[in-house]
Amino acid sequence: MAKDQKVERRYYTVEQANRSLPLVKAIAADMVAKFAEVKERKDRLDRIRRQKRGKGGGEDLYAEEMNEAEADLEKDLETLQGYIGELGALGIEVKDASRGLIDFYSLLDGREVYLCWLLGEEEVGHWHELEAGFAGRQSVMAGTSKGPHAGDFGGDR
Template sequence: MQTATIRPARLFTVEEANATLPLVKAITLDLQRLAEDLLERQQRLDALGKGRKADQSDPYQDEVEQIQADLETDSKQLETYVEELRELGAEPKGLAEGQVGFPAMIDGRIVYLCWKLGESEIRHWHEIDAGFSSRQPLTEEVGAGPSETLGQDFHEEG
């Protein structure tokens, strides 16, 4: 199996990624709250629906259908929040945990600068194909300081 090359539309410096955090934090907080709420409501609906058949004579059928419609509407709002982050160049990583990755170049390879709700600034990074649990602290050697390769717009030629 061949691994696809990740080509983000934008690469961030640590400073650029940190500068987006006020907006990213607001979107991520809304996203996290809605994701948790959706999961909880879906689990309750699933529990209520166990052993029940959809039946028009069921006095709760209209209510169940309204809950399902509300879940669908809120799922679309969740997708809107995700798209807002992506339009900024950030990549949501863990919706319930409020984790966000910012594509960056470190040592000639594309990685994610990583941040999560509750952190005041970006202090970690991880490989593109590694999870958030594999994040490593930023140091001067790996991009915490000025770099010529960080922060450029990246466009695939061809």
Template sequence: MADRHYTHEEAEAALPWVRDAIDAMRVATLELLDARTKLSALFEAIRSNGGSTHDEEVHDLRSRVEKSTESLRQPLEEFENREIIIRDLQQGLIDFPALREGREVYLCWLYGEDRIDFWHELDTGFAGRQPL
């Protein structure tokens, strides 16, 4: 059982922050993937050409990886602190622990929806969404 339960109003009030955090995390994820891909390709090139160094480029790419990782870590920690659950970052699927008729449920929001209009049981997930 969650320590925190959101009312519908509290969950709605958190949406602007959630949207901004998801946007930032998506950008950071793309940046991280790009930097890691380029770093892997660079290491492969270094191995295949006898180990010549590209110290500055390696340093720059590692810095991008570290920066992107930090850009992901901060909002992830805040989601955890707020007890808001990211089910799927790319889709923007978010659950807020809540109580409905004395039972623990999730208020369910999908990126792009204007409001939180759905809930589901703990064990049904997105497929079990029901209108509020």
């Protein structure tokens, strides 16, 4: 999908979000693993670059290996972006690729909210306002007179 191509926003009910979890879990697990790998390799390359600068230039016997490592890192970054793009194509937002924090758009009382899921959770069981973030998560099964119930969240039909 081209970067400038707009994806029509999709709204999920709690049930729809939970039905999508087998695919979402698989992509999110791959994304988290690739993120950790990319971060570790990028940190290692950054340390090597700093050490090289500290030793004052000169002939670089390992320039070819460094170039290969940087090219491999770029490929892995593209793979990571591909995972994020796959989720985006489903109308799902990745909030933290390192942890697998995922938000599904939903509707509650006519306003947009997020259904929130974190890799490792068995089901989509939380929601929050668009601006609230992870710290503002609330249970979809609040069961109070003030709180919504799972059936209150609207999605695309």
